[in-house]
Amino acid sequence: MAKLHVELVTPERILLSIEAEEVVLPAHSGLMGVRPGHTPLYAALKPGPLEIKCADKNFRYYVRGGFVEVGPTQVRVLADEAEEPSALNPQAAQKRLAQAQEKLKGMPLDNPEHAKLSTLVEEEMALLAMAAH
Numbered sequence: 001m002a003k004l005h006v007e008l009v010t011p012e013r014i015l016l017s018i019e020a021e022e023v024v025l026p027a028h029s030g031l032m033g034v035r036p037g038h039t040p041l042y043a044a045l046k047p048g049p050l051e052i053k054c055a056d057k058n059f060r061y062y063v064r065g066g067f068v069e070v071g072p073t074q075v076r077v078l079a080d081e082a083e084e085p086s087a088l089n090p091q092a093a094q095k096r097l098a099q100a101q102e103k104l105k106g107m108p109l110d111n112p113e114h115a116k117l118s119t120l121v122e123e124e125m126a127l128l129a130m131a132a133h
Contacts, residue, residue, distance in 0.1 A: 002036035005074045006052050008061065010082050015061070022053040023075045025068055026126070040071045047123040049130045050077065060085055062130050064123055090131040097124035 008016040026048025066079040
């Protein structure tokens with residue numbers, strides 16, 4: 001069976017470089033699956049789960065956005081941040097989520113902070129969803 005060469009890179013380091021059967025990514029249009037022979041593309045990533053499926057083991061990470069470069073035989077994930085599920089702190093995420101939601105109450109949409117807080121809400125909700133699985 002054909003394989004994909006998958007690299008997961010953050011600004012600090014290469015987290016993973018491996019051969020895999022499939023990668024599932026949190027693209028802005030929804031979860032996107034990539035298998036060998038996929039049409040080349042570049043896509044922005046939103047916060048959410050990244051799963052790399054290998055024959056003998058699956059790798060899961062929470063990514064806080066970034067980009068992906070896909071080719072027929074390779075996937076390069078350039079993540080802003082990536083964490084293994086065991087490193088996630090749901091209690092801290094819940095606290096950040098509650099604080100951001102409280103600040104958003106009654107805030108006008110044209111307030112410069114509104115977009116930043118809305119993004120934070122989306123990130124923390126995605127983190128909590130992944131931590132729950």
